[in-house]
């Protein structure tokens with residue numbers, strides 16, 4: 437969950453650790469809450485409710501007309517079950533663990549004014565009686581797989597918890613888990629207390645740079661949520677450098693567009709803006725080999741996100757603030773017809789003899805599970821439940837999901853195609 441108040445928050449730590457000046461640069465832009473962020477906030481409150489209920493605290497279930505759904509119920513169940521199992525396991529190891537839910541942690545001994553809110557902190561012991569600090573963070577996103585290994589957000593929470601409780605409780609190892617149910621991801625990273633503390637010391641000077649708005653501006657996958665992205669010069673330069681190097685013969689110093697052909701330059705009236713972009717001049721005509729595309733793929737991913745953010749920013753300025761954009765105008769998009777008064781629609785249709793107005797639908801799998809209870813559902817309907825394989829997606833090697841074993845080799849595909857063609 438994003439911490440809206442800390443300049444050097446844990447949730448955006450990957451960003452400021454890799455690009456220290458970004459923390460101050462993005463302060464110039466409003467931190468607008470997205471629908472996803474609001475849904476995430478609600479889901480977190482449901483997680484909190486479920487864990488506190490298990491801990492026998494008096495709590496009221498949060499409500500939301502917009503976001504309360506079966507899916508939220510499912511994903512928060514996954515998180516709550518993980519937390520409960522963690523606590524129960526420690527109890528089986530012979531201790532009564534300390535459990536803290538939605539706990540504010542302070543790591544300002546390493547990062548200026550640094551604090552955050554940890555979803556779960558459990559302090560107890562393993563089966564050998566060694567002290568464990570376990571931190572868990574719930575993620576609702578499904579766009580990017582979040583790995584627990586060397587996850588700076590978790591490590592900062594852990595450092596904060598260690599700072600607050602490490603002198604009371606004997607802690608030998610630190611467990612850090614990401615629970616990201618929408619991607620079937622529960623990933624845990626374990627390190628020793630010393631390793632964690634060493635990492636904390638290593639980021640101390642970087643945090644100081646970030647706090648002062650200094651350091652090198654550097655693009656990477658951490659740019660994803662940076663609010664300065666649409667106007668970030670490092671991103672613009674990276675995109676144009678790649679285009680220039682790989683594909684196009686661009687003018688130097690261009691943010692200027694693709695050069696106009698001599699013919700078009702000649703016919704263009706002086707002092708008027710070009711009405712259309714000229715044809716690009718390709719460095720090497722022909723086709724780009726696959727291996728070259730492979731090499732630039734990670735950068736292209738990032739550039740495409742940057743381009744989207746530029747369009748969103750410029751469009752927002754034009755649409756919301758009336759800022760004129762040269763060569764563009766604001767128009768109304770297409771819209772669909774809607775009924776203004778549903779009751780009147782039904783009454784009028786009925787009065788005129790149209791009665792078949794409603795559809796009936798079978799309740800969903802989760803609703804069946806709620807109706808019958810998990811055990812009865814498994815007994816009665818379990819045999820009819822199947823989890824089909826997910827849609828194939830190309831992801832970077834860093835994604836911890838195992839690769840799909842393909843049975844069709846290119847040769848086989850070729851054979852199949854050839855056979856088909858010959859039929």
Ligand code: SF4
Nearest residue numbers: 455458654659662668
């Ligand atoms: S968008 Fe720019 S300022 Fe923000 S993290 Fe990336 S490189 Fe740094």
